[in-house]
Amino acid sequence: MISxxxxxxxxxxxxxxxxxxxxxxxxxxxxxxxxYFKPLSESAMNLTMQIHVVAGVVLTLxxxxxxxxxxxxxxxxxxxxxxxxxxxxKWFAILGGYPQKILLRKKVVxxxxxxxxxxxxxxxxxxxxxxxxxxxxxxILWALPHLMPREAVSLLGTLHTFFAWVLTLFLLVHxxxxxxxxxxxxxxxxxxxxxxxEAKEMAPLWVEKEIISISExxx
Amino acid sequence: xxxxxxxxxxxxxxxxxxxxxxACKGCDACKRHCxxxxxxxxxxxxxxxxxxxxLSCGQCLINCPFGAPxxxxxxxxxxxxxxxxxxxxxxxxxAPAVRVAIGEDFGLPAGSLVTGKLYGSMKKAxxxxxxxxxxxxxxxxxxxxxxxxxxxxxxxxxxxxxxxEIGPLPQFTSCCPAWVRLVETKYPxxxxxxxxxxxxxxxxxxVAKTYGTKxxxxxxxxxxxxxIMPCTAKKLEASRPEFNNAYEYNKKNGRALTDKxxxxxxxxxxxxxxxxxxxxxxxxxxxxKDADGGSLLADYTGAGTIFGNTGGVMxxxxxxxxxxxxxxxxxxxxxxxxxxxxxxxxxxxxxxxxKYNKEVTVNVAVIHNIAENIKPVIDEVLSGRSPYHFIEVxxxxxxxxxxxGQPIYGNGSSWLGAIRPLFAWK
Numbered sequence: 001m002i003s004x005x006x007x008x009x010x011x012x013x014x015x016x017x018x019x020x021x022x023x024x025x026x027x028x029x030x031x032x033x034x035x036y037f038k039p040l041s042e043s044a045m046n047l048t049m050q051i052h053v054v055a056g057v058v059l060t061l062x063x064x065x066x067x068x069x070x071x072x073x074x075x076x077x078x079x080x081x082x083x084x085x086x087x088x089x090k091w092f093a094i095l096g097g098y099p100q101k102i103l104l105r106k107k108v109v110x111x112x113x114x115x116x117x118x119x120x121x122x123x124x125x126x127x128x129x130x131x132x133x134x135x136x137x138x139x140i141l142w143a144l145p146h147l148m149p150r151e152a153v154s155l156l157g158t159l160h161t162f163f164a165w166v167l168t169l170f171l172l173v174h175x176x177x178x179x180x181x182x183x184x185x186x187x188x189x190x191x192x193x194x195x196x197x198e199a200k201e202m203a204p205l206w207v208e209k210e211i212i213s214i215s216e217x218x219x
Numbered sequence: 220x221x222x223x224x225x226x227x228x229x230x231x232x233x234x235x236x237x238x239x240x241x242a243c244k245g246c247d248a249c250k251r252h253c254x255x256x257x258x259x260x261x262x263x264x265x266x267x268x269x270x271x272x273x274l275s276c277g278q279c280l281i282n283c284p285f286g287a288p289x290x291x292x293x294x295x296x297x298x299x300x301x302x303x304x305x306x307x308x309x310x311x312x313x314a315p316a317v318r319v320a321i322g323e324d325f326g327l328p329a330g331s332l333v334t335g336k337l338y339g340s341m342k343k344a345x346x347x348x349x350x351x352x353x354x355x356x357x358x359x360x361x362x363x364x365x366x367x368x369x370x371x372x373x374x375x376x377x378x379x380x381x382x383x384e385i386g387p388l389p390q391f392t393s394c395c396p397a398w399v400r401l402v403e404t405k406y407p408x409x410x411x412x413x414x415x416x417x418x419x420x421x422x423x424x425x426v427a428k429t430y431g432t433k434x435x436x437x438x439x440x441x442x443x444x445x446x447i448m449p450c451t452a453k454k455l456e457a458s459r460p461e462f463n464n465a466y467e468y469n470k471k472n473g474r475a476l477t478d479k480x481x482x483x484x485x486x487x488x489x490x491x492x493x494x495x496x497x498x499x500x501x502x503x504x505x506x507x508k509d510a511d512g513g514s515l516l517a518d519y520t521g522a523g524t525i526f527g528n529t530g531g532v533m534x535x536x537x538x539x540x541x542x543x544x545x546x547x548x549x550x551x552x553x554x555x556x557x558x559x560x561x562x563x564x565x566x567x568x569x570x571x572x573x574k575y576n577k578e579v580t581v582n583v584a585v586i587h588n589i590a591e592n593i594k595p596v597i598d599e600v601l602s603g604r605s606p607y608h609f610i611e612v613x614x615x616x617x618x619x620x621x622x623x624g625q626p627i628y629g630n631g632s633s634w635l636g637a638i639r640p641l642f643a644w645k
Contacts, residue, residue: 035244035245035263038245038264038265042260042261042265043261043264043266045245045263045264045265046261046262046263046264046645047263047332048263049261049262049263049264050243050262051645052263053644115243140533141244141246142246142642142643143640143641143642144640144641145246145247145248145641146248146252146282146641147640148284149629149630149631150281150283150284150627150628150629150630150631151284151629151630152630153248153284154269154284154285154286154629157244157284157285161250217366
């Protein structure tokens, strides 16, 4: 029998942060690729850079606001993405069973995961470190390149390009799996809740150790 | 080469600086260092240089974080070929600012004064030496004397000894080729205010191919003069077609062996170029022993030495003017109000002109980093409200010491103007 119970996976503050992240990082990634290859006319490149800057400012404000308003969520997020166990190695050994499931239509035994699986934790770490570096370097490159030591700006430019590519390529995987895991996609985009049974299957450690039942009937 | 360039004479290098499109990020940092807005291209798009507005100062080149601007004129290999030619005497004309910068490229601490090692390295490479400090002394005697003539004409109505026209006050210095080009292209009505004295580099070239023929025992045609400068604009200056005074002089005196005019300065190497030349010839400047210049043409005073800093030309000129007008040496010799990195420095000097037995007050100004500081001063002069009689102008922040041809110091910013963020947009 399929349970109708749901679990609140993404609270409103996280969803708002993520909406703004979609609004800012997607344009940043697309314009960033254009700025890297410079395929457009001068006025189009200028517009591309202007969109990049505006999206960068939105991303910065989003990150600062979430850090201040949702500080408890930030702490939880940090605790979760930086918690490692032997299961993470086992998970990466089979890539979470996704290639088998998607390419071979075969289900394999996946090590028990917490709220985030090992791939999501790696992505989280990349977003945290890479995103912070991208924001910091982006502001220097935009506002202060003429005031900083030449070699420092050059290094920051290289870091900006490197992490931009890492996150942009990771974003493609994130988008694919985000939509593939359609319940999770709906939770993040719409109401924040995922079915209890799916959570128990995908994140059994989270459900067992962290989830508290609020009401037998409602959730 | 930009064939559409309109502000160059035939024979001049039409723009010493260009931008490598593949390296340009469109970040606009270079625009904040350009004194004339010569860098075109919107924020985000690949930038390029408008050669007609460009002064060839190279400030964009030494400040671009991504190394996109480059020099279009590179004659290091040509100089090496001349050095290997036994029939040619190659004369290296070393500017004051080169000797305190080139050591960096050989692992010596920034700012090391390496005159002796530089002489030694140049001799090892095959150069004869004409120290540009010697020519700076010539320049300051010309420029200082010219100022006295202009001032006496303005104050006492004194006429020119030779009946020539006397220029107006304020007198501007003319050693900086970027500044001279700015006046010629943007403020042509101020050309009469520029000192008529040539820059030390150009005086040195003429001396090398006239007096130098006796020093080195070679005809002018066999002398190849190389300006070694902290400045990319000096490459443009040397290519100006009117700078063939040695040829004209030698021809007039029956000493020219050819009808083909030759330039006073055959080519210019920047400090970076010279460093590259030494490395190609496997000469380690840091390990070289000190040497002397070898002739009178490497002797100089302290006035020539300070030319490379903002305020240096003015201080040297005031020392000369003081000595000529009063018959005494300025004491103390240092004139500190014109030293330092303030954008516009000004001072008043009281001098007694012994010829007229009258005391005169000379108001002087020193401007560097013209991108930030020149406009108000020029506006005053153009409107006839300038309080100054003599104005030194150097294009680069800090003077030639921070010229576009100096070794690129990656750990510092040469931005000396107002500290404010860019927030580039258009």
